[in-house]
Amino acid sequence: EEEEYDDVLEFEFSDNPLLPCYNIQVSLSQGPRNWLLLTDVLRRLKVSARIFRSSFPHIENANISEAEFYRQASLSQLFTYPENFETRDIDNKETLELVEFTSKLQELLGSSVTYLYSDNEVEIYNELLKD
Amino acid sequence: FDHSKAHYYRYDEQVSLCLERHGSSLGKEKGKLVLQQKYVRCSVRAEIRHLRRVLCHRINVLDQQQVQILFDNEPLPEHMTMKQLWLLRWYGKPTPMILQYSVKEKRGR
Numbered sequence: 476e477e478e479e480y481d482d483v484l485e486f487e488f489s490d491n492p493l494l495p496c497y498n499i500q501v502s503l504s505q506g507p508r509n510w511l512l513l514t515d516v517l518r519r520l521k522v523s524a525r526i527f528r529s530s531f532p533h534i535e536n537a538n539i540s541e542a543e544f545y546r547q548a549s550l551s552q553l554f555t556y557p558e559n560f561e562t563r564d565i566d567n568k569e570t571l572e573l574v575e576f577t578s579k580l581q582e583l584l585g586s587s588v589t590y591l592y593s594d595n596e597v598e599i600y601n602e603l604l605k606d
Numbered sequence: 607f608d609h610s611k612a613h614y615y616r617y618d619e620q621v622s623l624c625l626e627r628h629g630s631s632l633g634k635e636k637g638k639l640v641l642q643q644k645y646v647r648c649s650v651r652a653e654i655r656h657l658r659r660v661l662c663h664r665i666n667v668l669d670q671q672q673v674q675i676l677f678d679n680e681p682l683p684e685h686m687t688m689k690q691l692w693l694l695r696w697y698g699k700p701t702p703m704i705l706q707y708s709v710k711e712k713r714g715r
Contacts, residue, residue, distance in 0.1 A: 506612040
């Protein structure tokens with residue numbers, strides 16, 4: 476089970492360009508979380524959705540309408556639409572499957588993570604350097 | 607829902623960076639002081655001083671003063687957050703944001 480750190484700054488490192496990550500609230504019972512698009516993950520891992528789900532049942536996923544997804548994603552000032560993407564292409568009926576962005580998924584994608592516990596008042600950092 | 611943890615860094619929007627070594631690395635320490643995994647992701651609230659601290663750990667440099675994080679060859683202010691940096695220097699450009707890091711040689715005693 477993912478150890479329950481309190482507020483730790485996470486730095487993910489990879490030798491491949493990182494998949495885009497989206498800060499989305501998928502239900503009213505939960506605040507915004509970070510998610511990856513399942514299609515991106517499957518393409519990077521080169522596995523089918525069925526195999527991914529059966530191999531990693533405890534990785535949370537969620538469905539969201541494409542319109543709602545882009546409505547939330549585009550609120551970010553850092554967001555840029557994917558290349559050759561037309562907003563009129565957004566189809567209200569279409570749903571997207573998201574995979575929750577966790578240290579397990581980062582590891583799966585070949586990244587290593589350095590955790591930095593930073594106490595902002597005091598300049599000393601307790602380093603939970605767990606690669 | 608549980609508001610008590612909603613402010614955690616891990617639930618923040620994240621930013622994607624690419625950390626390139628500034629200048630060519632000198633002969634002898636060619637591989638040593640270079641970040642192997644150069645694609646980095648962290649919270650938009652992470653500051654330059656946090657990134658520098660973790661980078662020092664990653665490339666095994668003990669003295670932080672030796673390492674600087676640069677944008678377009680300009681050293682970045684310690685307390686600037688990734689979001690401020692992105693909006694100031696990378697707005698509208700494609701991900702990842704490209705930064706450089708320089709490692710000053712330790713002058714022998």
